[in-house]
Ligand SMILES: Nc1ncnc2c1ncn2[C@@H]1O[C@H](COP(=O)(O)OP(=O)(O)OP(=O)(O)O)[C@@H](O)[C@H]1O
């Protein structure tokens with residue numbers, strides 16, 4: 053994939069309100085979104101995702117910093133001059149127009165020839181699989197279909213960047229899964245840069261080339277799904293994405309990008325160190341539930357008692373109360389014919405293999 | 415339809431069908447005498463009107479003794495040159511004044527709804543709706559004084575004054591439905607238009623205006639009926655020979671009621687009824 057930058061935000065700050073009521077919706081945010089990538093802004097409600105998206109679209113302006121599109125500052129361009137289209141959260145289809153007229157709207161505004169517009173609209177209807185419904189009014193189609201029309205309408209003018217603000221959040225579970233696949237397909241087919249906003253971490257991980265995790269107006273980490281999941285930089289990211297067990301301990305030694313950490317609960321483990329960090333003293337660590345291993349007591353590891361066992365088809369969750377008081381969840385895959393489950397109340401030791409734990413930045 | 419419902423976002427611009435209202439708590443209909451009162455009010459309102467309409471079709475001169483069915487009063491009213499003149503004048507004033515009032519009201523509604531609330535906005539609402547609150551007679555006297563000066567200074571004493579006065583008091587009637595329509599309109603639609611390369615004017619023409627059309631039509635109809643109906647202000651502002659239908663009828667009544675006035679009033683009633691019906695039909699069918 054070409055590593056050209058499509059959109060770049062440079063040190064963007066946006067403050068709403070003033071005085072004590074001031075909210076930093078974006079706080080010194082910098083991000084580079086590559087051309088043709090599926091980029092996702094992920095974060096809890098109110099973290100500034102929409103604000104950042106609206107700045108790219110031109111509905112919102114930074115108090116400080118700049119936004120570049122293909123290397124050029126677009127601060128002075130009003131929304132209708134930016135080669136960027138948006139799929140709005142509530143779709144915002146024009147209720148007085150038909151599906152076709154909605155899709156044609158942007159092309160007409162760009163002054164394309166009628167024949168070209170008709171051809172493009174047909175192509176878009178095919179892309180979103182809505183050929184039969186072109187002449188329906190937009191309030192006479194289902195939610196999932198409206199979603200497709202919104203997508204077709206935004207894609208029709210072939211924008212440089214497509215912005216999608218939680219486009220799937222209003223759909224029911226099954227339709228959402230379907231549209232996730234569709235969106236991915238359309239992004240591949242069109243080669244347009246997608247900037248996708250969601251607060252659903254699973255959606256973010258499965259769909260994106262890269263994810264930016266945001267919290268309180270800041271971008272905490274940018275990386276692909278594996279990086280974000282396996283090497284979260286701090287507690288917030290680890291906690292927000294997937295299930296996590298948090299431990300604390302003291303660094304004994306550091307070598308080859310790994311640290312030897314004496315856990316407060318006893319054992320000494322080898323933990324991963326995030327790039328650019330030289331840990332010393334007290335640290336906190338994260339261990340994903342599937343990385344812990346249950347062993348009989350006495351053989352080293354974290355000693356504890358099984359509190360609950362939840363069987364969920366593909367795997368089994370064991371909630372283990374550590375002797376130190378903490379809680380540790382171990383998820384193990386179920387295999388046919390292997391009785392992996394422990395009984396509630398059983399004494400166990402949890403082994404944390406080398407590299408399974410990751411030291412957090414804060 | 416089920417998934418349709420599920421889609422309801424926070425900014426949804428389509429309105430939910432009102433749920434059947436469950437009756438709990440105070441119900442005025444359960445009060446003793448409420449039914450009787452309602453029926454009495456209905457009679458009070460409609461019996462006089464019904465009498466007026468019925469006797470418009472009386473073949474005799476009398477307004478109290480039925481002598482048989484006939485259209486003669488309608489025919490004679492229709493061919494009455496004086497009535498023709500005032501009716502046309504009324505229509506002319508109503509059309510022009512309602513049009514001007516609707517244009518002004520549309521602009522006012524856009525200006526007062528497309529901003530974040532700010533101190534002074536309520537004052538502006540009150541200002542725009544002033545004719546609804548100030549007693550008409552006060553406005554009438556004030557206009558009489560100002561316009562009589564103007565007539566002397568400018569030497570012009572045409573219909574302009576009446577049209578101006580009618581426009582002024584029609585504005586709030588046009589303004590209210592337009593504003594209601596604007597307030598229920600989803601703002602992201604205009605944003606979507608801008609996002610799709612529509613400059614402000616094109617976005618207004620292609621999205622805002624078509625969606626606003628039912629409100630504008632309703633506003634126009636209301637203003638039209640209000641103008642058509644006005645007596646007090648017209649009576650004070652009009653120059654000699656500028657009678658409108660209502661002031662003409664008033665003048666005729668001083669000389670005693672004749673059945674052709676009934677006929678005119680009946681036609682007038684029919685016209686208003688048609689306009690009001692159209693108004694309700696427009697308001698019911700929402701885009
Ligand atoms: N126009 C505004 N005026 C004042 N505060 C605002 C405005 N827009 C956003 N904010 C505030 O800025 C912060 C970020 O808002 P934003 O809409 O970007 O959040 P978000 O990440 O999109 O959240 P959600 O997932 O709920 O949509 C919030 O605290 C919000 O209250």
Ligand SMILES: [Mg+2]
Nearest residue numbers: 101102103217
């Ligand atoms: Mg948002």
